[in-house]
């Protein structure tokens with residue numbers, strides 16, 4: 001199954017609450033996923049709004065994710081308390097909303113080696129998971145691939161954490177992988193390799209972030225509209241359809257929902273090409289219809 005949505009309240013939505021954004025995502029955009037953003041600091045969501053989010057998203061089949069505040073560092077013991085607070089605060093709200101994952105940026109190397117950083121992050125992620133259990137939080141912790149050399153979170157590192165800690169999910173930020181690899185994603189095989197690497201985690205579902213991206217020397221600089229970036233979308237869609245992967249594609253482009261709708265159109269075009277039909281719906285889950 002393919003789900004598509006955007007990170008945050010759609011730009012074209014007049015109401016500026018998450019509740020407005022969720023309804024707009026379903027009723028106007030006809031998309032079926034949304035990532036709620038708590039990124040710029042601790043966002044307080046009233047219980048009432050969280051309850052609405054849960055009920056509405058279940059009734060209308062919209063999958064929810066939550067992005068925790070950007071600055072979290074699970075690699076440094078001095079910063080761990082605040083990082084735990086921010087993550088758990090976000091996770092509790094995510095749980096109330098019925099969100100599938102609460103997404104964090106795992107941390108920084110600082111002056112530590114890559115190995116030591118990895119060790120610390122694994123240790124602290126395990127601790128966090130224990131708190132999730134104690135607090136009865138069913139929302140899963142998601143660890144994102146990161147787009148800068150000094151930030152922990154290459155695809156290999158994220159996979160390493162996920163294979164060492166039960167019940168956490170890799171969040172596959174494709175543009176970050178592309179930027180960190182200084183433009184490494186060009187063709188079908190490059191995208192296939194991402195999924196081949198992830199294979200060892202035996203995931204049933206992949207959460208994928210998409211945007212165009214500007215990068216230099218293996219470091220992301222800023223997000224661009226998908227069409228302005230140099231990473232192709234078509235081969236990713238082909239790999240997803242070839243393998244019938246169960247994915248959620250979240251647009252993190254500066255154009256948010258406009259690029260989410262663009263992704264949808266590209267997916268539907270690819271399905272039409274395969275089926276030879278003149279229409280397609282990205283929600284169409286029957287594999288055989290997609291096969292050549």
Ligand SMILES: [Zn+2]
Pocket residue numbers: 067104105144
């Ligand atoms: Zn992120």
